[in-house]
Amino acid sequence: MKTFCGRANPTTGAMEWVEEDENYDYHQEIARSRYADMLHDKDRNTKYYQGIRAAVSRVKERGEKAIVLDIGTGTGLLSMMAAAAGADFCYAIEVFKPMANAAVKIVEKNGFRDKIKVINKHSTEVTVGPDGDMQCRANILVTELFDTELIGEGALPTYEHAHKYLVQEGCEAVPHRATVYVQLVESKRMWSWNKLFPVRVEAEDGEKIIVSPSEVEKCPGVPSVCDIQLNQMPSSDFTILSDVVTMFSVDFSKPVRSASACYRVQLEPVRSGKAQIVLSWWDIDMDPSGTINCTMAPYWVKSTSASQWRDHWMQCVYFLPNEEPVLQGEQLYLTACRDEYSVWYKLQKAREEENKADVRVESPVCRCQAHLLWNRPRFGQLNDQNRTCQYVKSLMKVLKADSVCLCVSDGSLLPVLAHHLGAQQVFTLENSAVSCSVMQKFFKANNLEDKIKIIEARPELLTPSHLKDQKISVLVGEPFFTTSLLPWHNLYFWYARTAVSRHLTSDATVLPQSASLHMMIVEFQDLWRIRSPCGTCEGFDVRTMDDMIQNSLNFRESKEAEPHPLWEYPCKSLSDPQQVLTFDFRETVPPHGLSTEGSVHLLRKGQSHGAVLWMEYHLTADISISTGLTQISNEKGNCEWNPHCKQAVYFFSSVTESQTLSEFSTAVKYAINFDTKTGEIAMDFKLLETTG
Numbered sequence: 001m002k003t004f005c006g007r008a009n010p011t012t013g014a015m016e017w018v019e020e021d022e023n024y025d026y027h028q029e030i031a032r033s034r035y036a037d038m039l040h041d042k043d044r045n046t047k048y049y050q051g052i053r054a055a056v057s058r059v060k061e062r063g064e065k066a067i068v069l070d071i072g073t074g075t076g077l078l079s080m081m082a083a084a085a086g087a088d089f090c091y092a093i094e095v096f097k098p099m100a101n102a103a104v105k106i107v108e109k110n111g112f113r114d115k116i117k118v119i120n121k122h123s124t125e126v127t128v129g130p131d132g133d134m135q136c137r138a139n140i141l142v143t144e145l146f147d148t149e150l151i152g153e154g155a156l157p158t159y160e161h162a163h164k165y166l167v168q169e170g171c172e173a174v175p176h177r178a179t180v181y182v183q184l185v186e187s188k189r190m191w192s193w194n195k196l197f198p199v200r201v202e203a204e205d206g207e208k209i210i211v212s213p214s215e216v217e218k219c220p221g222v223p224s225v226c227d228i229q230l231n232q233m234p235s236s237d238f239t240i241l242s243d244v245v246t247m248f249s250v251d252f253s254k255p256v257r258s259a260s261a262c263y264r265v266q267l268e269p270v271r272s273g274k275a276q277i278v279l280s281w282w283d284i285d286m287d288p289s290g291t292i293n294c295t296m297a298p299y300w301v302k303s304t305s306a307s308q309w310r311d312h313w314m315q316c317v318y319f320l321p322n323e324e325p326v327l328q329g330e331q332l333y334l335t336a337c338r339d340e341y342s343v344w345y346k347l348q349k350a351r352e353e354e355n356k357a358d359v360r361v362e363s364p365v366c367r368c369q370a371h372l373l374w375n376r377p378r379f380g381q382l383n384d385q386n387r388t389c390q391y392v393k394s395l396m397k398v399l400k401a402d403s404v405c406l407c408v409s410d411g412s413l414l415p416v417l418a419h420h421l422g423a424q425q426v427f428t429l430e431n432s433a434v435s436c437s438v439m440q441k442f443f444k445a446n447n448l449e450d451k452i453k454i455i456e457a458r459p460e461l462l463t464p465s466h467l468k469d470q471k472i473s474v475l476v477g478e479p480f481f482t483t484s485l486l487p488w489h490n491l492y493f494w495y496a497r498t499a500v501s502r503h504l505t506s507d508a509t510v511l512p513q514s515a516s517l518h519m520m521i522v523e524f525q526d527l528w529r530i531r532s533p534c535g536t537c538e539g540f541d542v543r544t545m546d547d548m549i550q551n552s553l554n555f556r557e558s559k560e561a562e563p564h565p566l567w568e569y570p571c572k573s574l575s576d577p578q579q580v581l582t583f584d585f586r587e588t589v590p591p592h593g594l595s596t597e598g599s600v601h602l603l604r605k606g607q608s609h610g611a612v613l614w615m616e617y618h619l620t621a622d623i624s625i626s627t628g629l630t631q632i633s634n635e636k637g638n639c640e641w642n643p644h645c646k647q648a649v650y651f652f653s654s655v656t657e658s659q660t661l662s663e664f665s666t667a668v669k670y671a672i673n674f675d676t677k678t679g680e681i682a683m684d685f686k687l688l689e690t691t692g
């Protein structure tokens with residue numbers, strides 16, 4: 001079956017109807033799934049195996065048959081572990097049909113057809129009884145339904161239901177328990193992801209400061225979890241204010257309650273400072289005694305944690321509703337509240353503790369809308385004062401006293417900069433009701449409501465009357481658009497520039513004047529694992545899964561670059577960075593495509609896992625901004641990346657197709673093509689080896 005889906009093209013802005021194969025979503029989900037990453041997670045797998053073996057023996061020692069319920073079996077891995085450990089029978093439940101099908105094949109291939117029954121249902125639909133999916137209730141409950149926040153994938157309601165209907169009282173559970181830990185910190189860097197700090201603008205007539213509306217300042221932000229690779233956060237970027245504290249635990253062998261709950265702990269700051277952030281992670285004990293423990297603790301808590309790399313479980317950053325000065329040794333109460341799927345925090349001083357009425361804490365809801373318009377990296381970017389300086393310097397070069405300026409970017413502060421730097425008239429084109437409303441609040445808070453005019457229109461619908469019959473002499477953009485996923489999607493600015501051409505004066509300045517696409521060949525420390533086939537996992541043949549992922553990657557031959565924030569994923573450069581394409585914003589988008597090919601010489605020995613691509617914006621002839629590489633920090637080729645942007649990663653087939661990775665490639669041939677009609681960038685790479 002084919003369906004047509006309407007969507008705006010992120011680069012060209014054109015509305016298009018795409019014919020979606022009914023399998024399209026499946027293939028996307030599988031190709032970009034975390035299954036491979038989980039299968040590569042040796043630490044997780046070995047501990048599950050140990051825990052499952054121990055649980056099966058405990059049941060057998062009691063003289064009972066070991067009947068296993070594996071909820072969310074995925075590849076069938078945990079059920080196969082149980083069967084291999086001597087379980088009598090396993091019910092393997094999987095809601096996602098393509099995975100359930102894969103599990104059937106994998107189970108069969110590994111010879112467990114008689115021991116494992118794969119059931120393609122959500123666990124809450126599973127029936128028990130002589131004619132049911134399960135003959136009887138299980139006495140071993142095995143699951144891996146956890147996300148970085150532990151409960152975000154619905155583990156609690158699933159356990160609650162399973163204890164009521166699918167397992168026996170007193171069952172063994174693997175994992176046996178999970179515990180959530182927290183640590184209070186001060187961190188300007190992380191705090192800048194949720195609050196907008198005053199933005200300083202050095203204008204010729206003195207310093208101007210752009211302030212946040214109080215509504216934005218007081219807003220707690222959005223409830224979605226902020227999960228990051230905390231091991232990549234240097235210790236100089238935060239100050240620890242408390243010891244690690246146990247916040248709450250869940251015993252999975254007993255009935256679990258998913259209803260909302262609050263947990264409160266007392267803590268004494270080890271240092272005075274500003275309490276802003278709660279860092280959090282969890283561990284799971286695979287057995288009741290807690291001897292088999294799998295932890296997400298960051299490097300300063302557990303020094304070996306960096307060697308247990310994984311991307312499917314990371315650490316959480318929670319923003320307190322407001323920053324709170326705290327004193328070393330004073331009594332504080334930290335409250336964690338959760339509903340079925342998410343957790344949030346509140347800090348209280350001991351003396352307020354008397355006031356018990358206030359124990360229930362509301363979940364954070366953004367009312368100011370700024371947190372809906374700007375995601376966390378975007379807040380970080382807007383708070384980057386160095387970046388603002390580059391825009392200020394370049395605007396100063398191009399603005400004149402009679403400049404009529406139009407800004408095209410979503411929720412940008414550039415119009416305010418342009419006003420402060422002396423433009424006569426400033427217009428800003430905002431694409432959505434949310435961005436209009438947020439910008440209005442900002443202009444009001446800075447007494448600029450009558451200085452900057454907001455136009456809510458798409459660029460092609462801009463009319464002279466929007467512009468009060470004036471021509472634009474300076475067109476500016478960061479560029480930044482909320483619809484951009486890959487770096488080059490911000491080329492939408494070029495299309496918008498083309499659409500507003502007739503409103504520009506004949507000698508109008510366009511800032512940035514151009515952009516360029518850059519590329520570098522890298523060896524990842526760990527990220528390659530997420531796309532690399534597994535072969536066998538703990539002795540089980542999971543190649544069916546590898547093939548399935550490969551098949552999805554090849555679906556419609558749509559192997560594509562994918563966005564990753566590389567500050568979280570260390571890599572070393574194997575080549576010099578190369579500029580591969582340029583886009584001249586002073587001209588309109590050409591009707592023909594842009595393409596390039598060539599080869600990059602590899603300077604360092606290493607495994608060529610892929611190419612990283614990013615955009616640089618040339619604001620003026622001599623001022624540029626990189627959204628990718630900022631520096632190669634040492635002779636080993638370690639890279640530093642713009643911390644506010646995602647870069648594009650194209651994994652080579654040597655990673656995705658389990659070929660033996662060659663250390664001996666000397667060059668990489670590339671062909672890159674930008675189709676100006678579709679806005680898509682297609683690329684092809686070939687590793688070259690010198691022979692002889």
Ligand code: SAH
Binds near residue numbers: 072078121144
């Ligand atoms: N057990 C596998 C896969 C874990 S991923 C392993 O450890 O490698 C979790 C899987 O659980 C996903 O495939 C998801 O589709 C499935 N899932 C989550 N909740 C479920 C539920 N309540 N019932 C059935 N499947 C569920």
